[in-house]
Amino acid sequence: MIKPVALLGGRSALYSIIAIAIALALIPLVLGYNMYYVYLAAQVVLVTTMVLAWNIIGGYAGQLDLASSGYMALGGAVSGLLLAFYNVTPWLGMPLGALTAAGLAFLIGYPTFRFGVKEVWYALSTAALVVILQRVFWLIYGSTEIYMPVHRWSWYHLRFSRYEPLYYMLVVILLVTLWLNIRIKNSKLGYYLTAIGEDELAAEALGIDTRRYKLYALLIYASILGFVGGIYVNLTSIVSFRMFDLWLGIVVAVMGIIGGLGSIAGVFMAAVILRTLEEYLRSMFGATIPGIHLLIYGLLLIVVGVLKPEGFAGFLKYFRRRLARGGSGG
Amino acid sequence: MIDPAYATQILINGVLMGLLYSLVALGLALIFGVMDIINFAHGDFVMLGAYLTFLIATYFLIDPTVTIALTVPLFFLLGIAVYKAIIKPVLGAEPLIQIAVTVGLLMFLRNLALAIFHAEPRGVPYTVFSTPITIGPITIPLSRAVAGAVSLAVLYIVHLLLTRTRWGIAVRATADDREAAALMGINVERVYYTTFGLGTALTALAAALIMTFSRADPYLGLLYGLLSWVIVAMGGLGGVVGVLASGLILGIIESFGMSLVSTGARELFLYVTFLVVLWVRPRGLFGRR
Secondary structure, three states, X not given: OOOHHHHXXXXXXXHHHHHHHHHHHHHXXXXXXXXXXXXXXXXXXXXXXXXXXXXXXXXXXXXOOOOHHHHHHHHXXXXXXXXXXXXXXXXXXXXXXXXXXXXXXXXXXXHHHHOOOOHHHHHHHHHHHHHHHHHHHHXXXXXOOEEOOOOXXXXXXXEEXXXXXXXXHXXXXXXXXXXXXXXXXXXXXXXXXXXXXXXXXXXXXXXXOHHHHHHHHHHHHHHHHHHHHHHHHHHHOEEOHHHOOHHHHHHHHHHHHHHOOOOHHXXXXXXXXHHHHHHHHHHHHOOOOOOHHXXXXXXHHHHHHHHOOOOHHHHHHHHHHHHHHHHOOO | XXXXXXXXXXHXXXXXXXXXXXHHHHHHHHHHHHHOOOOOOHHHHHHHHHHHHHHHHHHHOOOOOOOHHHHHHHHXXXXXXXXXXXXXXXXXXXXXXXXXXXXHHHHHHHHHHHHXXXXXXXXXXXXXXXXXXXXXXXXXXXXXXXXXHHHHHHHHHHHHHHHHOHHHHHHHHHHHOHHHHHXXXXXXXXXXXXXXXXXXXXXXXXXXXXXXXXXXXXXXXXXXXXXXXXXXXXXXOOHHHHHHHHHHXXXXXXXXXXXXXXXXXXXXXXXXXXXXXXHHOOOOOXXXX
């Protein structure tokens, strides 16, 4: 039998997950159960989950995937349309959404990796995928917005008059994604993916079946996003073609890069800080300077790329080294 | 079956758009082919060029096509400045870093435009090329015909530049083998910044042509950026001819898709073609290596 601590990838990882869980659990209380703030907190948790899921394919395996919003919207559309048209509970819709997203990821990913589509071409093909999905959805449903049914408090429909239940569900998914990140990082799969991310040719020369492991990473990533999509549509109450938003996919990848590829702590921090900053800037300048947060992301990205390719993780490492030196009295 | 006259009309529309697409992609093909740099911000130079054309044309009340006298040299200098500031430091860096930096540039440019002009599209009030030409059942907007003809001429000029001048020989040698070219006494640094400058200047030219029949909005960047990459992917590194052929194919596919299925399906046809090309011919349809 494996000890629970080992299953979590070590004692320190267990402690950090517990600490994050407690902190996130207390946030609605800290925010005074203000509806608007809890909604924003849910958005931050959602994007952090997306970035952590992206970290598996983008950070570890080094594949610049821009389709995270596409997979999430697909899962959300499956779950949301089932709920709106057939009154199917999202508890069933979410796994189905995950399955659909993973199915699509397989259909696209298999030939993509089989034919050696890499680097810029991979990034572009994933960007194209989001646009294709959006156009297909538009051809079927047009630009009408499909609203989720209204219920005061229904666990069957996952419709509530407050945001706390959805917030806590998102927190659980975030913690599971965090746990998966840690588990994968310390497993055979993680080592293979990191090797692929660093030098794919060398990894292949060492006998790693790069196609297979890239596909695994893609499937895990797409499943998480497809699953969380079901909660996303209930959070916003709308299913529409606008969900297939390439910009969100780009922003998720940007946060992963600014956080430092493959660094769980860096990626986590980048997502939380940048998404919160975005809301702050939007509330301050949104009316006068739309998109100012993206302007700042852009500048950050240029600075990180040119000066500090390790991203936030580089700063984290620097501080840790400083602290360690301080602790040993040096 | 569709009416032959209608089919010809669709074909002509497609060819004219395809010529313009080739011109937009030409700069990217040069930059990618010669410098091996992954520039995601190419489309946003087109967007920036469209806004600049709008500003100059409305301020001086002149035709958008005349503005190129100002915008093209300006963009040549802008290209060199961008190269020196952010492209040079990441030359030879891993693809992910290059993509990150140019995506950063893309986000910066696009949101700068959004911040200044907000989301409403801006069109120039006046162009001399507004009357359509009618030949039997076929109608061609003059602005599109001019855009197509100018694009073709510029493609030919760049082709001549690359094949007949000392600069062109230096560029092609650098594209083939950077180190060997440097050893032969070619100033690689100068080849790089002139190529980036020219590639950027071409977007200003394309933008002026686009403005004769379309409007500037912040979303132009993503459309033309992706489109250019699709053309480069299809063209491989087959030079101007590859770019031209790919642009024409895409223009025609798009035109038929839009006319026979739905105008909203425009991107659908472009990107499905793109995915298939990537899978079937990873080196492009006209690749020479």
